[in-house]
Amino acid sequence: MFKKIFAACLSLIFVGFLFNTQAAADEIVLSISGNGGGSDNSVAVAANTTTTVTQTNNADVSNDVSSNANTGDNTTSSNNGEASITTGDATSTTSINNQGINSNYVDDSCGCVDNPLNLKISGNGTDSVNNIDTGVNNSTNAYQSNSAQITNNVNNSANTGYNTANNNNGNVVIDTGNALAVVGIKNKNINFGNSTIGSVMEMISVSISGNGDGSINLVKLLFDNSINYENKNLAIIFNNVINIANTGGNTANNNNGAVLIATGDAVSVVNIANENINGSKVNLCDCKITPPVLPPPGGGDPIIPPTGSQPSPSGGSSITQNAGSVLGAAIGTILPATGGGYLLLLMTIFCLTLFLVGGYLRFGSGISPPVAYAV
Amino acid sequence: MAFSLFLLLFIYYPLIQLYLFPQQPDASIKRSDFYIEIPKINVLSRVIEDVDPFNEAEYRKELERGIAQAKGTYLPDQNGTMFLFAHSSDLPWRITRYNIDFFRLPELKNGDIITIGRKGKVYKYKVTEQKTVNPSEVNYLLNTKEKQLILQTCVPIGTSLQRLLVFAEPIL
Numbered sequence: 377m378f379k380k381i382f383a384a385c386l387s388l389i390f391v392g393f394l395f396n397t398q399a400a401a402d403e404i405v406l407s408i409s410g411n412g413g414g415s416d417n418s419v420a421v422a423a424n425t426t427t428t429v430t431q432t433n434n435a436d437v438s439n440d441v442s443s444n445a446n447t448g449d450n451t452t453s454s455n456n457g458e459a460s461i462t463t464g465d466a467t468s469t470t471s472i473n474n475q476g477i478n479s480n481y482v483d484d485s486c487g488c489v490d491n492p493l494n495l496k497i498s499g500n501g502t503d504s505v506n507n508i509d510t511g512v513n514n515s516t517n518a519y520q521s522n523s524a525q526i527t528n529n530v531n532n533s534a535n536t537g538y539n540t541a542n543n544n545n546g547n548v549v550i551d552t553g554n555a556l557a558v559v560g561i562k563n564k565n566i567n568f569g570n571s572t573i574g575s576v577m578e579m580i581s582v583s584i585s586g587n588g589d590g591s592i593n594l595v596k597l598l599f600d601n602s603i604n605y606e607n608k609n610l611a612i613i614f615n616n617v618i619n620i621a622n623t624g625g626n627t628a629n630n631n632n633g634a635v636l637i638a639t640g641d642a643v644s645v646v647n648i649a650n651e652n653i654n655g656s657k658v659n660l661c662d663c664k665i666t667p668p669v670l671p672p673p674g675g676g677d678p679i680i681p682p683t684g685s686q687p688s689p690s691g692g693s694s695i696t697q698n699a700g701s702v703l704g705a706a707i708g709t710i711l712p713a714t715g716g717g718y719l720l721l722l723m724t725i726f727c728l729t730l731f732l733v734g735g736y737l738r739f740g741s742g743i744s745p746p747v748a749y750a751v
Numbered sequence: 752m753a754f755s756l757f758l759l760l761f762i763y764y765p766l767i768q769l770y771l772f773p774q775q776p777d778a779s780i781k782r783s784d785f786y787i788e789i790p791k792i793n794v795l796s797r798v799i800e801d802v803d804p805f806n807e808a809e810y811r812k813e814l815e816r817g818i819a820q821a822k823g824t825y826l827p828d829q830n831g832t833m834f835l836f837a838h839s840s841d842l843p844w845r846i847t848r849y850n851i852d853f854f855r856l857p858e859l860k861n862g863d864i865i866t867i868g869r870k871g872k873v874y875k876y877k878v879t880e881q882k883t884v885n886p887s888e889v890n891y892l893l894n895t896k897e898k899q900l901i902l903q904t905c906v907p908i909g910t911s912l913q914r915l916l917v918f919a920e921p922i923l
Contacts, residue, residue: 715905734752
């Protein structure tokens with residue numbers, strides 16, 4: 377009974393530390409020690425944390441712009457003398473700038489926990505059975521979705537024409553200026569997901585020492601970290617532009633004198649730029665896992681293993697240390713399969729079996745009985 | 752008996768050919784934008800750029816055309832890890848269709864030279880390490896900060912049980 381209460385207390389303390397990493401203690405100790413010979417001592421701790429972030433952005437942007445610059449549409453008619461129309465330049469400029477629409481950002485804490493986790497089995501009697509079983513399961517889920525519908529309707533015009541000089545009793549001069557119509561539309565940085573996600577790892581040391589003969593000491597660590605990231609972006613962009621530059625359409629009829637119509641330049645410029653539409657960036661980060669401090673076979677003081685240049689991941693962690701950034705690619709769970717299936721092996725075995733059976737039937741069987749023919 | 756021998760010969764002929772009747776690599780490959788050459792195991796093949804290593808349908812299709820460079824890893828002129836993978840074997844009736852350039856990858860030893868050509872530039876690497884890992888160890892695809900080359904294929908030959916990784920560092 378005492379051992380059960382002891383184990384339960386240790387479990388509660390440990391779980392409390394796992395969920396509250398801001399605890400003041402510098403170190404978490406999980407220890408089985410000082411128990412008598414033949415005793416059976418177990419501590420089992422399981423901690424599961426799940427972090428789920430769901431972000432959704434929907435934007436519906438509509439820009440309706442109508443711009444008109446006009447120095448034309450002038451009339452001088454039925455004059456007894458000379459008639460003259462001179463217009464200035466007409467410039468109409470429309471600019472629409474849609475930037476930074478829909479972005480989500482997740483910055484999940486990741487890295488190493490300062491508080492080391494020490495698992496210790498020491499000083500227990502002979503033939504005791506001591507078992508520490510810890511399981512930590514961290515699951516991080518980030519779901520981002522962005523939807524943007526942008527509609528830009530532009531009606532832009534510059535006019536210096538459509539001037540009229542009719543029925544004048546003299547010379548007629550129509551001189552128009554330049555018509556310049558400019559439209560600029562920029563849709564930039566629409567729908568972007570940026571995530572930094574990872575897992576928090578403990579610094580772990582395991583110590584089994586000073587236990588009696590015949591004792592069985594077992595420390596079991598199971599770490600399972602999983603990260604699910606999903607980013608969906610949808611952008612529907614309509615750019616509807618009517619852009620007119622006019623210097624013509626001038627009329628001079630039924631005049632008695634000479635007629636001169638000189639028009640300026642008509643320039644229409646439309647510039648539409650769609651940049652960085654729909655993107656996602658994921659930074660996977662993790663604690664640089666220090667190999668667990670393992671005791672040597674048979675117990676004793678822990679030995680710190682040498683650090684390799686490319687440590688192989690251990691335990692149940694599916695996301696490993698120093699993961700770099702993967703842009704626009706889903707992360708799978710296995711390295712690419714570049715071998716054949718088992719069929720090649722099976723077919724080889726089948727062929728060899730066929731060969732051996734054929735050889736036996738051909739050479740290993742007895743002489744066939746004489747053939748008897750029915751008369 | 753004869754049938755079984757014929758069937759065995761049919762299955763393994765591409766592999767027998769690799770050793771007994773090795774074909775001269777197509778020199779025109781060296782004029783392509785991206786290729787790999789490993790003289791020791793008689794490999795000269797095109798490299799297909801930006802292949803998603805986690806999309807089996809995609810990379811199986813691309814591996815019919817050459818050796819794949821994993822999407823998200825770096826190119827030889829960039830400062831990071833380049834990850835290339837190719838078949839070591841395949842199903843008996845497809846083994847001749849797919850390139851099995853990495854069939855002899857296990858023969859590479861430390862110090863062997865690997866040449867990568869890309870857009871007219873040649874990059875040389877020296878093999879530094881071989882490692883057999885489990886399929887789940889995708890960290891080699893994600894941990895791309897170190898400037899190195901990793902070649903991957905499946906072992907044991909004929910299965911997809913494990914992955915052989917050959918690490919090489921650039922020769923400066």
